[in-house]
Amino acid sequence: MFGRADERAAIHDLVLDGARLVTITGTAGVGKTRLAIAIGEASSARYGGRVRFVDLATVTDPGLVVPTVAASLGLAVPHGAGGALDAFIGASPDTPPTLVILDNFEQVVAAGPDLAYILAYCSWLQMLITSRERLRLRGEHEIELLPFPVPAATPDLTxxxxxxxxxxxxxxxxxxxxxxxxxxxxxxxxxxxxxxxxxxxxxxxxxxxxxxxxxxxxxxxxxxxxxxxxxxxxxxxxxxxxxxxxxxxxxxxHRLLDAGEGRLFRTLSVFRGGCDLASLAAVAGVRDTAEVLPAVQSLLDKSLVLRVSVGDTPRLAMLEYVRQYAAEQLERADDAETVRAAHGARFAALAVELGSAHGGAQGGQGRRLARLEADHDNFRAALEWVLAQPGRNGASMALTMSVALAEFWFMRGYFDEGAHWLRAAMSTAGPDAPPGLLAAASAAAGRIAFGQGRYDEASACYQDAIDRAGHADLPAERAAALTGLAEVHAYLGVYGPALDLLKESLAIRERIGDIAGRARATNSLALLYLHQGRNEQALELFERGLELFGQLDDTWGMAWSMSNAADAERALDRPVEAVEHYRRALDLAAEIGLSAAVAAALEGLSALDVHQGRFEAATMRYAAAQAVRQSIGSSTSPTRRATLERLVGTARAALGDERFTAAWERGRATAPASLAETPPDAAPPVAEESAPDALLSQREREVALLAARGLTNRLVAKELGISENTVGRHLENIYRKLAVRSRTELAAWGYHGGLPELSAAETDTTR
Known part of the structure; x- marks a missing residue:
């Protein structure tokens, strides 16, 4: 940093001395953001890493400031009148000291009183704010950042x-x-x-x-x-x-730009968070990205545009100051509305293109989610624009966009936002909108409410979707809503109706050839069986669902199927297999940003840790899972939550409050994906200390005994009432655990003491 040593020292001292609210004021471009970031980096150790930077450049509604801050801290925002403010009021007074840096506050300065309210309740919280104007709040410390001093224009200057x-x-x-x-x-x-x-x-x-x-x-x-x-x-x-x-x-x-460069410069101002070349070309009204390359290069050379990368995709962005200036130029031009309309149309089309694809289409699910994430601010801006358009076209476009983006919002945990846009689009569209679109919107709203644990609302939305789809004779939409409603019933323990709904949904899916729908419904049926304690049947169905999701290259489905299968294996006392599937699920979920699936896998690993006496590891994993859930407002079934909380209570009792709290804080501060492996301070898994035969679950011992006696996979399946595929999977695990390669070696192991029930006369080693 150049020339800010005095200001940096002054602000750093204020922050470390406990000033609750420090505001860096100054004109645009004076370096407020850079200074605030430098203070945050210098203070990180003091706060144990609990320094959060919140960019408010794209937040224009003062009412969204507090929810945005709450999200940055991973606080669960309760539903109701208090909303995000209640999240702070309800935060533990023992929360470690935390510094929140709020950047670009001048455009939401009306939210200042809300910050004062938060600070009054949260003694653990400090705020460092950058703004072009002071907030004028009690206790505010203002540091005005002036431009750099310049040299005196004297002849003796060296x-x-x-x-x-x-x-x-x-x-x-x-x-x-x-x-x-x-x-x-x-x-x-x-x-x-x-x-x-x-x-x-x-x-x-x-x-x-x-x-x-x-x-x-x-x-x-x-x-x-x-x-x-x-x-x-x-x-x-x-x-x-x-x-x-x-x-x-x-x-x-701007004056240095030629006409084409100036037009592109103005066009770039409508993008939020930048864009790729394809979107720029589309909004600029040209067919080929090559047509905009010369002007783009010129803007890059003149430092009016930045080249950034999201993953392996190059993007163009503007400093917010420059974007605001370009937006002013657009307002003065005669094509402002044309450019905004082109932006809305582009991102409406892109939402449908990416949101309606499945599995490996459009470069794969992970790539699609990354593209949707990169342009999330653009989708928001486009939704704002289309919702403001009069007539049915704007309403229909908003509804189409919201439905297309619903899966992205659900997978990435944008539950509140998804619910907001869907409600806005449905209320604008009215009852005259296409019935299929309304049915899909209701089902999408139900799915998001389900993810938040708002089960009554989810049920109502799904029932509305079922009714609409039934009246309009839309089997695919009806089947999707039937599956969703069944999931709600299963979570609430209403198993009979849930089973009937799933059977109807599966029948429709089979009839119309919907593999993706069959995969989801199969997974839902398996979950129902798991809730009922029919664990073997549940595991078999999870594996069938995993196979279907694999055919579609659906990473989301595979991650959830593996995590759910691991739950079944845990219930069947097969810890080795469960750990393997939890870890694989965690890897898949982390790979494409499936926060709720990450949390579920960590919860499963935590439960295994408790059963195996690794209480610190259990606490760390469960704490990390809850931090993830709180950050996205996700919930789980009441039964699962009660079970997990009981297990965590066991861990607390074993560790004592002090060790439990320390492990909990370590878990919340640890990157969730890194907890796939057992934390280094935990005891090794019980299974790793056991003799080879102790590694086999009861079901595996049954399969091993029958296989060693010479029964084929088909006969073993018939004897035990399971599928041949399940038998094959058990044998693969048995061979791996015992380090044997054939039925002959398995029989030899059993004869020499591994399976006391086995007698030499019964053993046929020819198969």
């Missing part, structure tokens, strides 16, 4: 002295990004000094000016800047002088 000036140092640093060997010397000293003086030392303006050294000399930059500054003499007088100076730098950069 090169060495100029280099120590922060504004000049920043110019040199930024210039070297485009001219690696650039430096201040006797030939350019006067020009560089005048440049930073004319820019008033505003960091963003200095950086923008330096970025033009790729195509212009310092003298040419200064000449253009002189002309533009003169032209701004009659600029808006209601803006602060320094903001007029920053605006002059941006205005000057």
């Amino acid at each position: 090169v060495a002295a100029a280099r120590t000036n922060p504004a000049v140092a920043l110019f040199v640093h930024s210039a070297r990004a485009v001219q690696p060997h650039f430096d201040v010397d006797d030939t350019n000293l006067g020009t560089v000094v005048e440049l930073v003086r004319r820019l008033d030392g505003v960091p963003l303006a200095v950086e923008l000016a330096a970025g033009h050294l790729k195509v212009l000399s310092t003298a040419e930059i200064l000449n253009l800047l002189r002309q533009r500054l003169d032209a701004l003499a009659a600029g808006p007088r209601d803006l602060p002088e320094r903001q007029r100076t920053l605006r002059s730098a941006l205005d000057w950069s």
